[in-house]
Amino acid sequence: MARKYFGTDGIRGATNAHPMTAAMAMKVGMAAGAHFRRGDHRHRVVIGKDTRLSGYMLENAMVAGFTSVGMDVVLVGPMPTPAVAMLTHSMRADMGVMISASHNPYADNGIKLFGPDGYKLSDEDEAAIEALIDGEVPLAASADIGRARRVEDARGRYIHFAKSTFPADLRLDGLKIVVDCANGAAYQVAPSALWELGADVIAIGVSPNGKNINDGVGSTAPDTLCETVVASGAAIGIALDGDADRLIVVDETGRVIDGDQLMALIATGWARQGRLAGGGLVATVMSNLGLERHLSAQGLGLVRTAVGDRHVLEKMRGSGYNVGGEQSGHIILSDYATTGDGLVAALQVLAELVRADAPASEVLHRFDPLPQLLKNVRFKGGKPLDAIAVQEVIAGAEAELAGRGRLVIRPSGTEPVIRVMAEGDDAAQVHAVVDRICDAVRVAAG
Structure with a gap:
């Protein structure tokens, strides 16, 4: 189905150039708000963002759009994409918005939309919103214009949620962990969650200035993390991307571990615990054949989809799998989240590391990838x-x-x-x- 504005993951582009302008952001808010106004209750939208300079502009424009059609707005500030999805569902909101261009440079930005269930929108919803963007959206009466408020404890809510996914019988006491937050959305929540679980945390990429997101740090630029892990003698390094829905890990020797290895680790661990649904995992056509052979040797299957975490999630939901993802580090654990969550995936990796009581280089290397x-x-x-x-x-x-x-x-x-x-x-x-x-x-x- 052809799209005029929506791509594979929302609307994205260079800021102050079509379609990523304040005027378009306001239109998207009006159109999405009108589309999700269903019933007579007070309607609510949760809006989060990463740390890009343009986030201020787009956030304000979207607030104007949503309130103009009668939607109340809850602002949570810089938060990971999966946190926005979680808060949308837990706050009984009618929809959620994440303003982010993920791992792209700061000059880009994007708009990701979530439905009331916390899942990304269907093709049908996106098509309906696009039609409204190009049409006339009825505005609310003066007395029905929406209000906006900021929720100050959103970070604490997400930290509590993330910690709840870590096994209650385990702790991270004494484990030295370097976490690279890409100067992005997780710069506060990720180090805090790991520290509260007992880890000795060294945080890098936690000084956002609006222009340094993903700049030489994060999951797409792991060199700094590798150097820091080795220099500090850390047990493991964790790298997130700008909106923290992607995870890459570094072992104690400075070796980068990609999403294929991490999915293999989590899936086989969950299989031992009797937790793995579907008898395997879902990955894209880009995942290494070595992963497929490794899983087969464990009696587990691999189902492949087209590239994109959206396709992975659709297959997971349709066929009853609870582990899936991409080689790039988008890992979806549907027992906990409706989208990729780098921090939650990292906590599952750390749980396997603690249980094994062995060096990360031994625990994380599940198979030899094929050339x-x-x-x-x-x-x-x-x-x-x-x-x-x-x-x-x-x-x-x-x-x-x-x-x-x-x-x-x-x-x-x-x-x-x-x-x-x-x-x-x-x-x-x-x-x-x-x-x-x-x-x-x-x-x-x-």
Whole structure:
């Protein structure tokens, strides 16, 4: 279903450029508010944000939009995306909004919307809101204009929730943990939650100034975390992204552990405890074949979806799984959350570390990933993947990798790029296959 404003995860773009302007933010507030006004009760929306400079502008614009159609607004300030989802549901709000561009640089921003159940909106809801954005939204009568208030204890509510997901019989006493909050939304809540559970916390990326979110820190830039873990002699490092829905971990040697390893750790741990639903986990086509083989050896399955945590969650809900996620670190644990939650996932990882009473380098390394290579081919127009010559090369590559590897080729959903990924037992073969396909695509694209 084509979208004019909504992408794979809300509306996102460079601030003060269409569509990420104050005027558009106000229109989104009006349209979303009108769409979710159902019944005669006082309607309420929870709005959170990360630490970007533009958050002030967009927050105020959205307050104007929502109140103009009669919705009351609850402002919670800088909070993780999963915290907004949780608060939306727990406060019986009609919808929730997170103002964030996740792991993007500070100059970008975005708007993520949640329904009253705390889940991201359906395609149908997004389509209805887009239609209202481009149409005329009826305004509330003067006496029915909404009010706005700020909830000061929102951080404490989320910290309490996050701590409740950590096993009651375990503690983090004496465990030295470096937590990198990316100068983003979790800069207060993540270090506090870990400290309250007894950890010796070293916090970095906790000095946001509006422009330094994700700048050399966080899950997409783990070098600083690696250096700090090794230099401080910490047992483990935890990196979140700008809105804290993504987790990457570093072991005591400074080695980066990706989402595939973390999902394997959590899933096998939950399976031992009899907690794993669905007999396996849900991941995307980009997760390493090594993960699939590891799970199979444990008697567990792996169901793959298209790229995007939204697709993962849809499959989890539809098929009864409670663990899923992406190699990039979006990990969804549906026993606790309606979306990816980096802090909650980190607490499950820490629980496995405490139970094992062994170094992180031993506990977190679940399997040896197969050699994997991803390359992008930019094109100007047309559909190069439809070319007969390209299809023949792809078919040959699939036959060559049969039983020994895997091939994933897909057009980007956000830019004119073909993504070519292969993995297999033989690294040289993987590189050769990817290069051969990329060359064919370039020729077909002119």
